[in-house]
Amino acid sequence: xxxxxxxxxxxxxxxxxxxxxxxxxxxxxxxxxxxxxxxxxxxxxxxxxxxxxxxxxxxxxxxxxxxxxxxxxxxxxxxxxxxxxxxxxxxxxxxxxxxxxxxxxxxxxxxxxxxxxxxxxxxxxxxxxxxxxxxxxxxxxxxxxxxxxxxxxxxxxxxxxxxxxxxxxxxxxxxxxxxxxx
Numbered sequence: 001x002x003x004x005x006x007x008x009x010x011x012x013x014x015x016x017x018x019x020x021x022x023x024x025x026x027x028x029x030x031x032x033x034x035x036x037x038x039x040x041x042x043x044x045x046x047x048x049x050x051x052x053x054x055x056x057x058x059x060x061x062x063x064x065x066x067x068x069x070x071x072x073x074x075x076x077x078x079x080x081x082x083x084x085x086x087x088x089x090x091x092x093x094x095x096x097x098x099x100x101x102x103x104x105x106x107x108x109x110x111x112x113x114x115x116x117x118x119x120x121x122x123x124x125x126x127x128x129x130x131x132x133x134x135x136x137x138x139x140x141x142x143x144x145x146x147x148x149x150x151x152x153x154x155x156x157x158x159x160x161x162x163x164x165x166x167x168x169x170x171x172x173x174x175x176x177x178x179x180x181x182x
Contacts, residue, residue, distance in 0.1 A: 002149035004033035009118035017113040023123040024053045026064035047150035050088040061090025068096045098177040102169035128168030134165040
């Protein structure tokens with residue numbers, strides 16, 4: 001999934017297992033991207049995300065905060081990838097969230113993939129995650145803003161409304177390992 005998008009109120013990223021979800025929260029807009037763990041495309045995804053944020057906010061160093069999401073201890077390069085985006089965006093407050101609890105085990109005992117949601121409430125980003133089983137996905141959903149690596153078929157599925165409405169894990173020190181970067 002090489003997709004990215006933005007919305008004034010809420011964004012979501014699905015399929016976070018070895019992948020990374022990234023959100024930039026500006027005062028009145030959210031930007032999101034899904035970056036699979038493929039060495040040759042990680043930097044392409046980071047550059048596409050930075051360009052989307054800078055273009056949308058009309059500034060090389062926009063005001064806001066940067067949030068990066070990975071599943072458990074997967075993606076050991078997450079901090080280095082975060083610094084690439086942090087530097088390009090002018091060092092906004094940046095946190096890497098490693099989702100450590102609240103996901104059922106999948107095959108082999110690894111945690112299941114996570115669905116991330118971020119919404120702006122009174123100008124503050126509220127962060128949540130949960131596992132949405134594949135059998136609870138349906139056709140539809142909002143159109144993505146774009147795709148930064150072509151040649152792959154689009155997947156028009158999204159979690160169904162019932163799966164989205166159920167309980168979410170809040171991203172706190174009790175559920176995640178949260179690391180601030182400077």
